[in-house]
Amino acid sequence: MDTPVIKSQSKKPRKLKAFDRDEVVKAAVEYFHGDELAANVWVNKYALKDSFGNIYERTPDDMHRRIASELARIEQKYPNPLSEEKIYKALRYFQYIVPQGSPMAGIGNNLQVSSLSNCFVIGNGADSYGGIAKADEEQVQLMKRRGGVGQDLSHLRPKGTPVMNSALSSTGIVPFMERYSNSTREVAQDGRRGALMLTVSIKHPDAEDFIDAKVERGKVTGANVSVRIDDEFMRSAMDGKPYRQQFPIDAKEPDMTKEVDASRIWKKIIHNAWKSAEPGILFWDTIIRESVPDCYSDLGYKTISTNPCGEIPLCPYDSCRLLAINLYGYVENPFTDEASFNFEKFGEHVQMAQRMMDDIIDLEIEKIERILEKIDADPEGSDIKNTERELWVKIQKACVNGRRTGVGITAEGDMLAALGLRYGSDDAIDFSVQVHRTLAVNAYRSSAVMAKERGAFPIYDSEREKDNPFINRLREADPALYEEMLAHGRRNIALLTIAPTGTTSLMTQTTSGIEPAFLISYKRRRKVNPNDKDAKVTFIDEVGDHWEEYNVFHHKFLVWLTNNGYDVDKVTRMEAEELQKIIEKSPFYKATANDVDWVQKVKMQGAIQKWVDHSISVTVNIPEDTSEEMVQKIYETAWEAGCKGCTIYRDGSRSGVLVSDTASKESQPKFRETMPPKRPDRLEAAVVRFKNSNEDWIAVIGLFDDRPYEVFTGRAEDMFKFPDYVTSGWVMKNKDEDGHNRYDLQFCDRDGYRVTIEGLSRSFNKEYWNYAKLISGVLRHGMPIVHVVELIEGLNVPEDFINTWKKGVIRALKQFVPDGTQAADSTCPGCSDPDGLLYKEGCLLCKSCGYSECG
Template sequence: MKAKGYTFDEAFQASLDYFNGDELAAKVFLNKYALKDGFGGIFEKTPAEMHLRLASEIARVEAKYPNPLTEQELFDLLDHFKYIIPQGSPMTGIGNNHQIGSLSNCFVIGIDGLADSYGAIIKIDEEQVQLMKRRGGVGHDLSHIRPKGSPVKNSALTSTGLVPFMERYSNSTREVAQDGRRGALMLSVSIKHPDVESFIDAKLVEGKVTGANVSVKITDDFMKAVVENELFKQQYPVDSTSPTFTTEIDAGALWGKIIHNAWKSAEPGVLFWDTILKESLPDCYADLGFKTVSTNPCGEIPLCPYDSCRLLAINLYSYVKKPFTKEAKFDFKMFKEHVALAQRIMDDIIDLEIEKIDTIIAKIDSDPESDEVKHAEGLLWEKIRRKTLQGRRTGVGITAEGDMIAALGLRYGTPEATDVAEEVQKAIALAAYGSSVKLARERGAFEIYEATREQNNPFIARLREADPQLVADMEKYGRRNIACLTIAPTGTTSLMTQTTSGIEPVFLPVYKRRRKVNPNDVSSKVDFVDEVGDAWEEYIVFHHKFVDWMIANGYPAAKKYSQEELDELIAKSPYYKATSNDVDWMQKVKMQGRVQKWVDHSISVTINLPNEAEESLVNQLYIEAWKSGCKGCTVYRDGSRSGVLLATEAKKEEQDCECYEPPVIVAKRPRELEAEIVRFQNNREKWIAFVGLLNGRPYEIFTGLYDEDDGIYIPKNIEKGTIIKSVDAQDKKHYDFQYANKRGYKTTIEGLDGKFDPEFWNYAKLLSGVLRYAMPVDQVIKLVQGLELNNESINTWKNGVERALKKYVLEGTEARGRKCPSCGQATLVYAEGCLKCTSCGHSKCGG
């Protein structure tokens, strides 16, 4: 029976009701997770329908095994994102027969043996694209590429080194990410590689490597050389006992470069590679194909080539009983039960992933291309299928840790809070591994399990010390999954989670002038102060649960508070001095190191520093992260990325003088305007925009469907022309577009104003008027986004206008009032016509 479809308006209203009026959460759900077909048809209007779909499919897998969970039991765990939350790819793909894609969030690719050839480089490039088009994030390592200047046996004579191939892979990511498709890439390289300095500098070059995150694999020997001020040997090949090239460098100088770049642009991240390999359970099977070579784009899953991972998070806040009271307590009993079920669900999702991979392979086999064309893609998915079944790797993680800590009456970053965080993560490790052992008894161990290989692994040693019987059972029955745990960024999922569980972040910005504050921005329960004045000297982040804390502690819910009273309440609350810029950063690093001991994969966390933080602090944090046993570390200094973008833009302006002039209002339109063509797709339909420019700034816009039947035919190579204002015999104004073909002959398309839908034209006149009077382009885009239109075709037009105008926003301009759909931070900037997050690297080039 065909699923019932919904109009966007029907689905949006139902979703808005579900999320208690939170438009952001409703739009995130509909845009990213609601069941849709390839033409944009919507088949789920609320997360309840999505959770029912997930529960039904997981129950179908459960029925194949002993002691199956029922659909209702599964739904109760998922409902309202309260306890167990499958992450992006599983939420989107499970039970989705409309689109062909993988359930894995992330992959790593690579080639066994020698891989320093164009054939190998191009092969990896194709595999990266094939995975990204199925919604997967991809990581791979470049340490196999010979350094710049090395001799090669082709007409080039010498190697170009790493950087040109970084650009190649970055460009492929940007290409596959267009039209809203996902594309996330991690490029890594060993600190031992002679080109590592060029690698870390490449991200600072304007317009280069904009489609990738970069991280350096740091060895213990290098860190010791840094601390002890010694020389360090680089070589190629990096792991060879008889390298063809060696050089000694000043370790401190290279480390200083890493620190400076991280301070300046939030990259490179560092991966403490010896810690990763020493702790890794999969690397106990390195000779069987499980040697870790790189990480996924966010860094929380170190992987071997062609392995992948699906992610799931447990909402920690939901296990706090009597939150924000003196009797607040964490319910470890229920928590451990749910962790065991989460691990079981993750194993079920592996079976569902195999079904998806089989569908992908069948799709490839049925494609009309020749076997020669299809061979690489088909072989790629065969290798992924094999690796998935061999290891059955899972990624059980957490979300809402900060709210859990606050609900318990603790302050994030304090020793007491760190003790609780470690205790909770230890409970997760024991419960998840206990569940995996139980699953091995019921369903069988992962096929290459061998207890003797793991007997000296530090993580297993910690499990043995904490629960000897667990490890004894593991050695007897095996384990279902080669590795189980991670802490990943929960991104857009957390936006939906926080809304429905009552922990939505609420921001009270710094006010440099007096301004009215809407009490509903904080809570409908409490009538907050009418005004906030100059006394707010720092950016204070509240959570919706701050209100619950007030009520739980006897403060009147319906009362106006003076500014002084509110300041006093803030100081008493567990959220005071607990925001990213307030916490003790060194304590946060130490906390990460302690928690890491109970996570078999890695932890993705960014240390957020204020803009005024000095490079010496970044140095101290990175060194402490290594000493504390962290597997990786990334810092983000407030405004660092946008600052770099603006700086490089300014540098270009000085060199090329291709800058915007200060805005000059020209109310009377010149007869002719230079124009650019912007082509794009909306819901698989081809659209076109003609943007008239004055002094390089958008002055007017015409946009709509690209329909040759309506007389709009322009060769693809034509990107520029002229919009000419003309007057006909009836004294009516018209706008014509004129361009020159490759032979120099001019072609005129008459009556642009009549080529598109009349309603589109009326809105375009409105926007052109706004542009004409020099409103900043980013604010025009914000105006377009805020239009509340109840016609689906007009909403599509609105998205098209936004996409056309993004190209003209100055590089590095902050997207004020918008949050990153991946990490939820208000750190989006415009870069190369795309919205990019300076916190997590997320990029979206669509509307």
């Protein structure tokens, strides 16, 4: 293989040296001071690599040099350029400025053709199959370039609306939610699926179906969903008044209207969010009222939806790149009585970060040009590739005219703790507001300076912005800054956000985004030699291996321990009761995700939101026993406090999050006999199509309370025939002419008529049918799906086709294993983490290194 070459416009091409993966992982672990999770995240997601997986960077220091070199190249185009060394010092060790996601992976990477944008919103506004199909293609074209996508569905006509085709009436928005969701699940992005946000206005007549789509139907698993709620609806819901829905939603003389009980729908939103953490809420009037880009809505910058995590509301075909400032890096003498925040250094770095973000826009424009060149060079005809080409031309135009940036933060929780402030307290909120006001003023000052040096964004018009609440807040905070914008304009249409910073916070080794610490400590275990004099054997497993349980701590809690004179090794081995006494002395006590007063948290979000021109991604974590009434109070407080959105996560409403090790022996489950629920004559069913080796297979899964109750599966060519568009229906239990049970499938065709096909069981010979009945019996008695899969995998059957059939059953059932469930054998073959493998959408993924396995 030829040695790859990185080309630069200002330097000679440099040859790259490929490193052995094991060498890179070892060096990265050393770089992160033994933090294997951070090391593996960096190696898998951000180290420079080509399409064959060859790695060309040994540690994050190489990456920071790569990024600094490219940003310095752009700086040389403009007056008063930042030096490469100054940029590098701000980036190194993830201490101050951290490009997020796509910029980190893509800046200076010419080995792959990808975008530097983290997120996009699309929307052609067409209410036709052509427009719907085009949006579907646009979505996957963006996802393959590593971007997350948002779409609003409020322009699609409601269910039952007459249409001029063979269907005669519209199916409404829900089937298209499933279509876009399925497309997202199909797109691979270097070990991760695409990310999608679907939104709809509460004013749309199908809004209630949208709200129920994920909870009641068990579908749309490839998308986040959020409802755009206006102030009129909130007032109607809280006052018990009716609310008018209409289509089109913005029409002065709509084609249809419908009066609904706002309180009932509001209760449904609350219940669904309490039950399943979705839908999310977008307070749309607040978003539009505060939006600076919407001052230019008639020029194409009308906000219609958000990115998948909700922190960037966007207009159609605009995009955004993200960068986080590590707030913990500005705390001097952390966790001591002398702790202070260096506002001077922070302000200087914010201005630098905004400048670097503007440089990244220039780099993104270069990337788009390269994408267009690749599309033009592809051998397909223009009729095939026109949608992709037109898409990137639109994105290029929005990027050039607005130059939108996404400067944000991470480590809010650690910053407050290091200063001795309790997250969620009034003092902590006041200090956070001071920090974010400083950030906003300095970022906008930097953008104004760049407008003078580099030119304002092309459509800047101060007259359009004069009544914008956010701009007037800046004007009041810093009149001189406002005058400078009047004189020279601004380089960027909108600047600020607060994103979740998931993998970024793993590498900064801090709390994520605006969030508090999730847990202070949790337990892990390691195998030990019982003859080792230092070994502390906690238990012996069934095969005789000896294990030690030990405490793993949040990174900055370790700093607190060290700075306050504790022996970290000794604390690591403490029992829970003794450890708890120490935790209670720390500033993290009563300040974790489940401890923080939930109403205070949304008040904090609303106070900070006033200094963030885009939005804030934040989740309010609440205990499992939280009432729906409290969820309602949190939502309504968020609206009143000026939040632009709100998401609730109730512990246990979804699988797959870390939990503290607090269960007592008394709370452990005991063996007991169970009685399965009686099978109704009619069961809801999911129809699953999949590949088993090279064969097409179909599974029909009978569902009871959204859980697999019985399974029928086989090769598509052997099973009865029914249309490819069928994804759900009902399994009907009947009697055949001999009095034996017979199972039939019923589904709705595209015209809404019910069709029944007899004889699901006829696709099996008697032996397969007997296995299917045994497996269905296990399912009915409530065995967790992951253990049912394990049981089937262990079946010892001699015939080849039964083995193939067995694999088909496993493939079908794996799709119903709740996300986050640990695999029976959870040792990761990629990194050997003994607890690494978790289920995610039917596949096994390693939480440590990103290894994935489907099948």
